[in-house]
Amino acid sequence: MKSSLKRGIYEFHFEVTGNCNLNCVYCYNSDCKDPKYREKELSIEEIKSLIKETKKYGTKLYTVSGGEPFMREDFFEIIKQMAGCSVSILTNGKVLTKDLIKELKKYPQIKEFKLSWDGFDSHNKLRIGSNWKDVEKTIVELKKNGYKVVINTIVLDVNQKDIYKLYHKIKKLEVDRWRVDMPFIFGRYIKNIKKYAPPDPKYFTEIFKKIIQEENKNGNKMILEIFNLYKSQFKPSNTVVFDTNTHPCEYKRELLSMKPNGDIIFCPSLNFAMANYRIDGSLSGAFKKERKHSFYNIKTSDLKDCVNCRYLKICGGGCRANAIYEFNDYCGKDSTACATFPEWEKTILPILKKSHKEYFKKLINYNGKNPIKSY
Numbered sequence: 001m002k003s004s005l006k007r008g009i010y011e012f013h014f015e016v017t018g019n020c021n022l023n024c025v026y027c028y029n030s031d032c033k034d035p036k037y038r039e040k041e042l043s044i045e046e047i048k049s050l051i052k053e054t055k056k057y058g059t060k061l062y063t064v065s066g067g068e069p070f071m072r073e074d075f076f077e078i079i080k081q082m083a084g085c086s087v088s089i090l091t092n093g094k095v096l097t098k099d100l101i102k103e104l105k106k107y108p109q110i111k112e113f114k115l116s117w118d119g120f121d122s123h124n125k126l127r128i129g130s131n132w133k134d135v136e137k138t139i140v141e142l143k144k145n146g147y148k149v150v151i152n153t154i155v156l157d158v159n160q161k162d163i164y165k166l167y168h169k170i171k172k173l174e175v176d177r178w179r180v181d182m183p184f185i186f187g188r189y190i191k192n193i194k195k196y197a198p199p200d201p202k203y204f205t206e207i208f209k210k211i212i213q214e215e216n217k218n219g220n221k222m223i224l225e226i227f228n229l230y231k232s233q234f235k236p237s238n239t240v241v242f243d244t245n246t247h248p249c250e251y252k253r254e255l256l257s258m259k260p261n262g263d264i265i266f267c268p269s270l271n272f273a274m275a276n277y278r279i280d281g282s283l284s285g286a287f288k289k290e291r292k293h294s295f296y297n298i299k300t301s302d303l304k305d306c307v308n309c310r311y312l313k314i315c316g317g318g319c320r321a322n323a324i325y326e327f328n329d330y331c332g333k334d335s336t337a338c339a340t341f342p343e344w345e346k347t348i349l350p351i352l353k354k355s356h357k358e359y360f361k362k363l364i365n366y367n368g369k370n371p372i373k374s375y
């Protein structure tokens with residue numbers, strides 16, 4: 001039945017705990033690991049009412065994340081509440097033993113695992129406490145048990161040289177989808193950015209040029225998504241075109257993202273609360289408050305450095321978390337995007353399939369300004 005409530009929730013991205021068994025150098029969520037923060041995590045009773053309410057808003061897909069979701073003692077009790085919907089679990093895979101996977105099979109709502117894998121020795125350096133060989137074994141086990149497996153990879157300068165080899169490894173394991181991203185600058189990454197710099201945009205786009213050329217030649221069942229630069233399953237209908245009259249993160253408007261303490265955020269990378277499930281008493285109460293928040297009401301035209309940019313329709317101003325880090329202003333530009341889009345135009349755009357290429361060429365504002373990288 002269609003919900004009569006105004007705000008829909010097509011997906012609920014729920015960080016069930018801030019607790020974690022790893023200490024990744026770039027983790028945006030490190031503040032949530034603090035024991036003081038953890039005292040404020042939602043109780044199982046609160047979570048039960050919350051999930052009931054999301055179902056009234058039409059939620060069919062739950063992404064269970066953290067911290068590390070398996071660190072939550074009542075993990076299975078939470079999953080039980082999501083019966084009848086699809087559940088995707090975003091995990092570092094550290095505790096996913098054969099026995100646990102067997103136990104998980106009792107919950108048919110779990111359809112997919114998203115595992116984080118960043119490379120080889122470089123993975124072990126970045127994802128402190130994890131070993132890439134264990135991640136590989138876990139993928140094999142999950143596939144054997146019929147699960148969909150998505151790999152999330154974050155590229156920094158330390159692991160950029162491993163990405164091509166990682167691509168082949170992941171492809172051989174018959175992973176269903178590979179999502180590659182650059183780090184956004186938040187949490188523990190703010191402390192570590194000098195030691196672990198973002199990738200070199202030129203190198204980054206060159207590696208993916210090589211990978212996309214191989215994909216064009218040989219084909220691939222695996223879905224490939226690279227930052228906001230490339231989607232192997234490109235269709236105009238699944239591609240966001242940014243419009244100056246809409247919110248720069250408009251496409252996330254029907255996503256509900258919640259921190260372990262009930263804070264409602266615009267997306268997982270944007271760590272400031274617009275409302276809080278516990279304080280506002282219910283989701284409908286929180287949504288009333290959310291609507292009044294200044295961030296909820298900005299438009300892409302408010303991003304002054306971006307409005308005349310050559311790439312605005314494709315980039316949309318990049319990641320708001322990066323703008324806050326660099327300019328302390330959620331209407332600032334995103335220097336990672338500014339450094340990457342010119343390389344994308346030079347390196348990746350020319351090798352795209354014809355229809356894909358023509359589509360993006362129409363979106364470039366050839367009279368617009370070139371972005372200026374500022375760090």
Ligand SMILES: C[S@@+](CC[C@H](N)C(=O)[O-])C[C@H]1O[C@@H](n2cnc3c(N)ncnc32)[C@H](O)[C@@H]1O
Pocket residue numbers: 020026027028029065066067068069090091092114115116152153154181182183184185186189
């Ligand atoms: C916060 S983790 C939570 C789930 C689980 N602990 C894991 O690592 O997969 C969710 C995803 O965010 C990614 N991530 C963490 N910090 C990030 C950052 N600064 N920028 C981009 N992605 C980040 C992780 O690599 C992981 O794929």
Ligand code: SF4
Pocket residue numbers: 020021022023024027028029030066067068092127
């Ligand atoms: S990225 Fe995931 S595994 Fe790594 S520290 Fe953060 S929450 Fe833990």
Ligand code: SF4
Pocket residue numbers: 305306309310311312315316317318333334335337338339341371372
């Ligand atoms: S490339 Fe830079 S200036 Fe251009 S829209 Fe993106 S963030 Fe804004």
